Amino acid sequence: MNDPLTKALAADQLTAEDRQALRELLDTEPGLRQALARWAALQGLIRQRLHTAIPDQRLLVLYALSTSAHAPVLSAEEQAAAAAARAEIEEALQQHPGLEAVVEDMQRAAGTFEAEWQAAAARAPGEDPATRKPASRAADRPAQPAVRQRRTSWQYVGWATAAVLVAASLLLLWPREPALSVAESIPGETTTVAFPDGSTALLVDAARITYRPGAPFDRTVDAQGAVYFTVTPRETPFRVATAAAEVRVLGTAFGVEASEEATEVVLATGQVALTAAGQEVTLTAGERSRAAVGAPPSAPERVDISERLAWTGLLFFRETPMAVVAERLEARFGRAVQVAPSLTDERVSGTFAKDASLEEIVEALAATLGATAATEDQALQIKP
Amino acid sequence: MSDPAPFDADTVLAAQAGDAAARDRLLAGLEPILRGFFINRVGKRPAVDDLIQNTLLRVHRGLNDLKNPDRLKAFAMKAALFEVQDLYRGRYGPKETLFDPDILPERSMDGEAGAAVDAERALSLLTTKARRILELRAYGYRYREIAEMIDSTEAAVKMQVKRAFDKMKEVLAALLVLLLG
Numbered sequence: 001m002n003d004p005l006t007k008a009l010a011a012d013q014l015t016a017e018d019r020q021a022l023r024e025l026l027d028t029e030p031g032l033r034q035a036l037a038r039w040a041a042l043q044g045l046i047r048q049r050l051h052t053a054i055p056d057q058r059l060l061v062l063y064a065l066s067t068s069a070h071a072p073v074l075s076a077e078e079q080a081a082a083a084a085a086r087a088e089i090e091e092a093l094q095q096h097p098g099l100e101a102v103v104e105d106m107q108r109a110a111g112t113f114e115a116e117w118q119a120a121a122a123r124a125p126g127e128d129p130a131t132r133k134p135a136s137r138a139a140d141r142p143a144q145p146a147v148r149q150r151r152t153s154w155q156y157v158g159w160a161t162a163a164v165l166v167a168a169s170l171l172l173l174w175p176r177e178p179a180l181s182v183a184e185s186i187p188g189e190t191t192t193v194a195f196p197d198g199s200t201a202l203l204v205d206a207a208r209i210t211y212r213p214g215a216p217f218d219r220t221v222d223a224q225g226a227v228y229f230t231v232t233p234r235e236t237p238f239r240v241a242t243a244a245a246e247v248r249v250l251g252t253a254f255g256v257e258a259s260e261e262a263t264e265v266v267l268a269t270g271q272v273a274l275t276a277a278g279q280e281v282t283l284t285a286g287e288r289s290r291a292a293v294g295a296p297p298s299a300p301e302r303v304d305i306s307e308r309l310a311w312t313g314l315l316f317f318r319e320t321p322m323a324v325v326a327e328r329l330e331a332r333f334g335r336a337v338q339v340a341p342s343l344t345d346e347r348v349s350g351t352f353a354k355d356a357s358l359e360e361i362v363e364a365l366a367a368t369l370g371a372t373a374a375t376e377d378q379a380l381q382i383k384p
Numbered sequence: 385m386s387d388p389a390p391f392d393a394d395t396v397l398a399a400q401a402g403d404a405a406a407r408d409r410l411l412a413g414l415e416p417i418l419r420g421f422f423i424n425r426v427g428k429r430p431a432v433d434d435l436i437q438n439t440l441l442r443v444h445r446g447l448n449d450l451k452n453p454d455r456l457k458a459f460a461m462k463a464a465l466f467e468v469q470d471l472y473r474g475r476y477g478p479k480e481t482l483f484d485p486d487i488l489p490e491r492s493m494d495g496e497a498g499a500a501v502d503a504e505r506a507l508s509l510l511t512t513k514a515r516r517i518l519e520l521r522a523y524g525y526r527y528r529e530i531a532e533m534i535d536s537t538e539a540a541v542k543m544q545v546k547r548a549f550d551k552m553k554e555v556l557a558a559l560l561v562l563l564l565g
Binding site for chain 2: 005006009010035038039042043046047050057058060061065070072073074075078096097098099100101102104105106109110112113114116117119120196198216232233234235
């Protein structure tokens with residue numbers, strides 16, 4: 001269970017040492033590298049199929065409750081929604097054994113909540129319950145005593161309420177207002193900021209962002225200069241406010257160039273809404289829009305994102321033919337990249353870090369294509 | 385059993401009417417219940433604080449939509465369950481994939497019929513148990529959680545994954561060509 005391959009397949013997270021061990025193993029077994037790439041592709045496909053089967057996970061929650069002893073917690077509207085979705089969900093459950101287990105887990109979770117509620121009701125007023133050890137799912141079938149960490153409870157409620165009060169401009173009424181964080185990049189350099197929700201911002205060449213990191217992070221960031229955001233999908237939209245516009249997203253990657261006069265947004269993946277002067281446009285992957293201060297955003301136009309986002313230092317391919325990929329790699333690295341004729345029309349998508357080596361990129365592309373990477377006379381080759 | 389204080393209908397109504405103190409009492413009362421619930425679900429992790437806070441925000445924001453003040457428990461329970469679902473959904477995003485995150489979702493949404501057929505063939509090689517594990521992982525559960533859900537051990541679950549990988553290597557070779565075609 002400790003070999004690098006098993007860890008790669010089954011670890012929740014790989015350590016740097018695990019990655020190095022895996023890299024060394026794959027260097028000696030190129031066939032294994034391909035197999036892992038295919039495995040990753042299948043994982044993505046399974047995820048996509050689950051999403052297609054149950055596009056709205058809330059309905060699965062309602063279904064799980066409606067088919068359990070907890071059905072009375074549903075409102076009339078929720079019962080109707082669960083009933084309307086029932087046939088479709090049950091078909092999905094038949095096709096996906098994992099979803100069946102998810103429904104059972106949701107029902108157990110409802111039981112856990114009920115037990116916590118009842119434990120709170122049974123507790124004497126003023127009682128100071130001891131902190132509980134983490135419980136397992138297997139243990140949550142019978143009722144559990146509720147855990148208490150009362151010394152922190154007000155703090156969390158304070159944070160939660162504060163976030164809403166900020167939105168309502170009632171700052172003065174709440175003394176625990178979280179402090180603002182400011183991040184800046186030095187001219188000519190880049191800085192990466194990781195937000196509490198897992199999203200990141202790459203600040204390029206004297207860019208600046210301001211946000212409130214406090215709990216909960218409200219996913220709202222003020223930005224100036226050139227910033228590339230990679231947003232973790234969450235229910236709450238992620239907002240980037242500039243002098244001229246606001247960008248609203250749920251989960252995607254995009255570049256913002258914001259000055260005092262105008263804001264330009266170029267979208268790498270997903271979808272964003274850009275609002276300025278009371279008007280909104282929606283951008284899809286590969287589109288750009290610009291908003292001058294006081295003016296509405298321009299109509300989205302398709303652009304070459306590798307060119308428009310060149311300032312990020314990242315290397316973008318979106319459905320790009322391998323022949324073009326090879327040309328770009330040659331231009332960037334100054335070395336020959338040869339693609340076998342049978343592969344030149346294959347299209348690939350990918351985003352590579354600015355410090356990725358040519359060898360790493362070529363190997364990744366070859367693995368994605370199910371091809372082989374080789375080096376001959378300083379030229380990198382990709383062949384079937 | 386009656387609702388624990390301070391979740392009586394009068395307090396809920398007062399909070400809905402804008403009484404900040406009543407609202408704070410409700411949220412403060414919910415916090416330890418949510419803490420117990422989320423620790424039970426995910427263990428004592430830093431994520432528990434985020435889950436609690438997000439759930440309290442859901443309750444706070446939706447409180448005025450609660451038509452029956454006696455149903456705060458149901459309301460909070462659903463908020464907590466939705467929050468757990470969001471946690472799973474956000475765990476294994478595109479950043480986890482070995483290669484480009486965009487290829488597979490975008491292409492499979494385009495209706496790659498050949499790839500779909502081949503994926504079915506690959507998946508059909510698996511036992512129901514192995515398929516359940518892979519689907520639960522794709523849904524967002526950790527292996528430790530999957531083990532508890534199917535009454536197994538984490539090591540046994542991981543061994544199933546390894547066996548599935550070994551079993552599917554050959555079929556997967558054909559699958560990727562179709563996905564990228």
